[in-house]
Amino acid sequence: MTLRAEGVAFAYHGSPVLTGVDFTAETGVVTALLGPNGAGKSTLLKHFNGLLRPDAGRVLVDGTEIEDDEAILREVRSRVGFVFQNPADQLIAPTVRQDVTFGPRNIGVADAVDVDSLLARVGLPDAGDRHPHTMSNGEQKRVALAGVLAMDPDYVVMDEPTAGLDGDGAAQFVGLIEDLVAAGVTVLLSTHHVGFATTVADRIAVLTEGEIKYEGKDIDRETAVQFGLRTWAL
Numbered sequence: 001m002t003l004r005a006e007g008v009a010f011a012y013h014g015s016p017v018l019t020g021v022d023f024t025a026e027t028g029v030v031t032a033l034l035g036p037n038g039a040g041k042s043t044l045l046k047h048f049n050g051l052l053r054p055d056a057g058r059v060l061v062d063g064t065e066i067e068d069d070e071a072i073l074r075e076v077r078s079r080v081g082f083v084f085q086n087p088a089d090q091l092i093a094p095t096v097r098q099d100v101t102f103g104p105r106n107i108g109v110a111d112a113v114d115v116d117s118l119l120a121r122v123g124l125p126d127a128g129d130r131h132p133h134t135m136s137n138g139e140q141k142r143v144a145l146a147g148v149l150a151m152d153p154d155y156v157v158m159d160e161p162t163a164g165l166d167g168d169g170a171a172q173f174v175g176l177i178e179d180l181v182a183a184g185v186t187v188l189l190s191t192h193h194v195g196f197a198t199t200v201a202d203r204i205a206v207l208t209e210g211e212i213k214y215e216g217k218d219i220d221r222e223t224a225v226q227f228g229l230r231t232w233a234l
């Protein structure tokens with residue numbers, strides 16, 4: 001089972017960002033997509049649950065091509081959860097509890113969701129009645145993750161989960177990702193922090209100049225620097 005991009009090209013208003021991306025994230029493997037600022041990491045990740053559609057090429061979830069078809073998109077979005085880089089793009093309800101149940105409520109299964117255990121899982125056991133916008137950036141990111149987990153996805157795609165977090169916040173995310181893996185969730189994330197990527201991921205891919213230019217189990221410092229990647233700390 002895989003998330004897969006085949007020859008994916010994408011431009012914003014005529015400015016090409018992805019020019020021919022071939023990339024696979026395998027089930028059971030934590031994959032980190034590294035790349036310098038503006039390389040198109042967010043753009044590529046947004047293709048994996050249909051937030052963006054390629055101008056050319058194909059995107060497949062477990063072998064099914066994502067198409068402009070309501071049933072396919074619903075199915076894909078139930079399997080692939082997406083955690084935005086900026087939690088403000090994701091958190092919309094007046095309380096954490098309402099936010100976490102937003103997705104399940106939309107499909108009529110909110111009653112089946114155990115919000116307190118989801119919040120405990122992301123390290124916020126008593127946050128149910130808080131207003132998301134009174135919380136720190138790191139807490140908001142964890143609420144957003146709880147909301148994604150409420151849909152019981154097979155894959156969680158995280159766009160720059162440690163952006164804006166300090167070392168402790170980033171370390172907390174390492175623990176959360178380990179917990180997801182233990183629960184059988186496949187994680188694909190983007191980052192420009194080489195240290196975070198190599199700590200958390202089993203597989204590294206580097207996106208730069210519109211394409212995947214490197215793939216491996218690890219990446220050494222010299223190779224990372226060649227690709228303009230210079231951030232080592234967690």
Ligand SMILES: Nc1ncnc2c1ncn2[C@@H]1O[C@H](COP(=O)(O)OP(=O)(O)OP(=O)(O)O)[C@@H](O)[C@H]1O
Binds near residue numbers: 037
């Ligand atoms: N909605 C948009 N409209 C126009 N251009 C955009 C849009 N979103 C991103 N871009 C541009 O596309 C390019 C790739 O952006 P993207 O956010 O995918 O890169 P990234 O690798 O995730 O960057 P970062 O590490 O800074 O988050 C950038 O040049 C960016 O300015």
